[in-house]
Amino acid sequence: MSEAVKLPTPVENGRKWAALRDVAIGAGVIFVIWLGLRILRDPEAFAGMGPLAGKLLQALLAIVLGIGGIWALFIVVNALVEDLPARVAVILRPWVFVLPALAVVGVYLVYPAIRTIIQSFTEVPEGGGVLSNYTDAFADPAVQIALRNNVIWLLVAPTAAVVIGLAFAALADRVKYESLAKTFVFVPLAISMVGASVIWGFVYAWRVPGQPQVGIINAVIQYFGGEPLAFLQEIPINTFAMIVIMIWLQVGFAMVILSAAIKGVPVELTEAARIDGASELQNFFKILIPSIRGSIITVFTTIAIAVLKVFDIVFVLTGGNLETEVIALRMFDAMFRFRNFGQATAMAVILFVAVIPIMVVNVRNLRKQGIGA
Amino acid sequence: MTARVERSSGVTGKGGWAVRISVLLIVVLWTIPSLGLLVSSLRPASEATSTGWWTAFFSPFSTQWTLDNYANVLGRGGMFDAFINSLIVTIPATVIPITLAAFAAYAFAWIKFRGRAFLFAVVVGLLVVPLQMSLVPLLRIYQSTEMTGTFLGIWLAHTGFGLPLAIYLLYNYISQLPKDIFESAYIDGATPFTAFTRLVLPLSFPALASFAIFQFLWVWNDLLVALVFLGTTSDVSVLTVQLASLAGTRGEAVHLLTAAGFVSMIVPVIVFLALQRFFVRGLLAGSVKG
Numbered sequence: 001m002s003e004a005v006k007l008p009t010p011v012e013n014g015r016k017w018a019a020l021r022d023v024a025i026g027a028g029v030i031f032v033i034w035l036g037l038r039i040l041r042d043p044e045a046f047a048g049m050g051p052l053a054g055k056l057l058q059a060l061l062a063i064v065l066g067i068g069g070i071w072a073l074f075i076v077v078n079a080l081v082e083d084l085p086a087r088v089a090v091i092l093r094p095w096v097f098v099l100p101a102l103a104v105v106g107v108y109l110v111y112p113a114i115r116t117i118i119q120s121f122t123e124v125p126e127g128g129g130v131l132s133n134y135t136d137a138f139a140d141p142a143v144q145i146a147l148r149n150n151v152i153w154l155l156v157a158p159t160a161a162v163v164i165g166l167a168f169a170a171l172a173d174r175v176k177y178e179s180l181a182k183t184f185v186f187v188p189l190a191i192s193m194v195g196a197s198v199i200w201g202f203v204y205a206w207r208v209p210g211q212p213q214v215g216i217i218n219a220v221i222q223y224f225g226g227e228p229l230a231f232l233q234e235i236p237i238n239t240f241a242m243i244v245i246m247i248w249l250q251v252g253f254a255m256v257i258l259s260a261a262i263k264g265v266p267v268e269l270t271e272a273a274r275i276d277g278a279s280e281l282q283n284f285f286k287i288l289i290p291s292i293r294g295s296i297i298t299v300f301t302t303i304a305i306a307v308l309k310v311f312d313i314v315f316v317l318t319g320g321n322l323e324t325e326v327i328a329l330r331m332f333d334a335m336f337r338f339r340n341f342g343q344a345t346a347m348a349v350i351l352f353v354a355v356i357p358i359m360v361v362n363v364r365n366l367r368k369q370g371i372g373a
Numbered sequence: 374m375t376a377r378v379e380r381s382s383g384v385t386g387k388g389g390w391a392v393r394i395s396v397l398l399i400v401v402l403w404t405i406p407s408l409g410l411l412v413s414s415l416r417p418a419s420e421a422t423s424t425g426w427w428t429a430f431f432s433p434f435s436t437q438w439t440l441d442n443y444a445n446v447l448g449r450g451g452m453f454d455a456f457i458n459s460l461i462v463t464i465p466a467t468v469i470p471i472t473l474a475a476f477a478a479y480a481f482a483w484i485k486f487r488g489r490a491f492l493f494a495v496v497v498g499l500l501v502v503p504l505q506m507s508l509v510p511l512l513r514i515y516q517s518t519e520m521t522g523t524f525l526g527i528w529l530a531h532t533g534f535g536l537p538l539a540i541y542l543l544y545n546y547i548s549q550l551p552k553d554i555f556e557s558a559y560i561d562g563a564t565p566f567t568a569f570t571r572l573v574l575p576l577s578f579p580a581l582a583s584f585a586i587f588q589f590l591w592v593w594n595d596l597l598v599a600l601v602f603l604g605t606t607s608d609v610s611v612l613t614v615q616l617a618s619l620a621g622t623r624g625e626a627v628h629l630l631t632a633a634g635f636v637s638m639i640v641p642v643i644v645f646l647a648l649q650r651f652f653v654r655g656l657l658a659g660s661v662k663g
Contacts, residue, residue, distance in 0.1 A: 097479060
């Protein structure tokens with residue numbers, strides 16, 4: 001924690017009326033926001049002005065309300081605190097700044113997370129024991145497949161992304177059009193997993209053998225006389241086909257971090273090794289990789305966490321059928337398909353427990369690099 | 374630019390043809406999938422379903438290029454409304470968490486109060502919690518308060534899920550601002566609030582921008598939170614939700630799917646390319662989103 005600066009003590013001003021005025025303004029602001037939100041929820045409100053104008057006006061109102069509302073509230077509450085007697089203001093002031101954030105975090109993360117843990121033990125099926133959500137889950141073949149698949153995803157995706165990202169960062173470091181080349185690999189990072197799934201759905205497209213193939217991979221396979229493959233239907237290839245999409249998305253991230261790390265390695269280090277007769281490969285494995293170890297761990301753990309929570313790709317491409325189930329999708333299905341909320345909370349807790357060790361490695365590693373809090 | 378390349382090349386040495394070809398190969402491999410979608414989206418439905426997109430690429434003049442798919446998908450496909458909905462969701466869901474986080478990070482860094490260190494540790498610790506941990510209880514709260522399917526509901530959900538990372542990143546930046554500027558501002562009679570709006574916000578612009586891009590991309594590209602809290606009814610559903618349901622009806626809607634895919638990607642890709650610099654900064658500052 002940094003040293004706090006000594007704050008000025010506001011003069012006692014006896015502005016009682018000012019404080020009351022602030023309260024009145026605050027009530028007005030809240031009323032206006034409430035009114036705006038009511039209008040926003042009313043499906044009839046924009047119906048009269050044609051589809052385009054109505055939609056755009058709705059967007060404008062929503063954006064002004066959302067952003068203006070939050071700022072108006074901050075300004076009014078702050079004015080109120082400043083108009084209170086000095087000794088009260090000093091105590092209240094920091095809370096004006098932190099309380100909104102803490103309240104949202106409390107309602108959206110702390111309370112639900114605790115609730116989820118409790119419910120996973122209490123909201124059990126008729127006659128089940130405390131652990132029955134978990135025992136049921138582990139006994140369910142679909143969940144077993146999901147767990148197995150999450151392990152496969154976890155083993156393959158982060159490793160592949162790091163290896164390809166590192167190789168590309170090191171290679172691109174040595175060509176003239178480095179930043180242009182990197183942009184091409186980087187762009188998928190901006191694409192949603194849904195979008196990526198759509199893109200790759202076409203790459204993997206399959207037609208009956210002998211017909212013209214519209215998917216590029218099967219076209220190549222057929223061109224060389226091979227048998228076209230239904231990548232997204234064939235077990236277990238379908239899971240790996242989806243892992244490839246994740247790798248395609250994440251290599252850009254790996255590359256950016258590792259490329260910056262490579263450029264941070266002192267030139268003297270590799271230069272000296274080269275003079276001592278080290279080959280390029282020796283240089284790469286014995287000097288470069290150990291020097292950027294911290295960054296490699298950061299990339300690996302960050303991608304690993306994203307991979308554990310993978311949902312969109314499987315949801316879009318197979319819906320979890322054909323043995324492609326993953327935990328996050330299983331949880332979603334427990335909520336919306338099976339209406340089994342107890343089971344869903346157990347899935348969330350399993351995910352949480354799986355994320356913790358990876359996060360510990362990540363944070364410890366960041367601390368070591370001096371980036372931690 | 375040249376200076377940087379020369380300096381950096383020192384680390385791994387200059388590349389020969391083999392290196393150049395490998396780089397080109399990866400670039401081509403990484404680009405082909407998106408290129409395929411783009412080309413397909415510009416071909417008539419009948420052609421796109423009967424021949425590979427590359428055939429159009431090899432005979433660009435005999436191919437019938439068309440924008441019909443885009444016209445269809447924006448007109449009847451409901452993608453236009455979804456596009457506006459995505460904007461309605463994403464812009465406040467980016468600005469609200471940044472505002473809350475900047476205020477909080479400022480107080481955590483520069484104002485002394487009881488429980489400061491503890492509360493900050495709790496917020497950072499929440500980075501570990503996957504948002505899945507919140508879904509079931511929140512959905513119940515939302516259902517009983519009729520918050521499902523409202524924009525306010527999803528703004529707040531994205532705000533809650535984004536805040537720990539936002540506070541963490543902004544704290545790292547704001548706590549490094551020089552102490553003197555606050556002291557002289559207070560001497561000049563500034564309140565903490567004016568010091569915040571006049572000094573902290575402008576000085577923290579790089580950090581604010583990099584988090585803004587994170588959050589913008591994250592919210593725009595999110596499917597799970599939108600499905601759970603906003604749902605699939607067309608008056609509120611966002612692009613990812615529409616695209617996912619279109620993908621589920623593969624077959625009859627293939628030609629629409631290509632155009633819809635591009636419509637959903639255009640904004641994040643432009644934002645991303647335009648503001649790459651800040652995004653990379655943010656990544657390097659340590660991204661650990663829960």
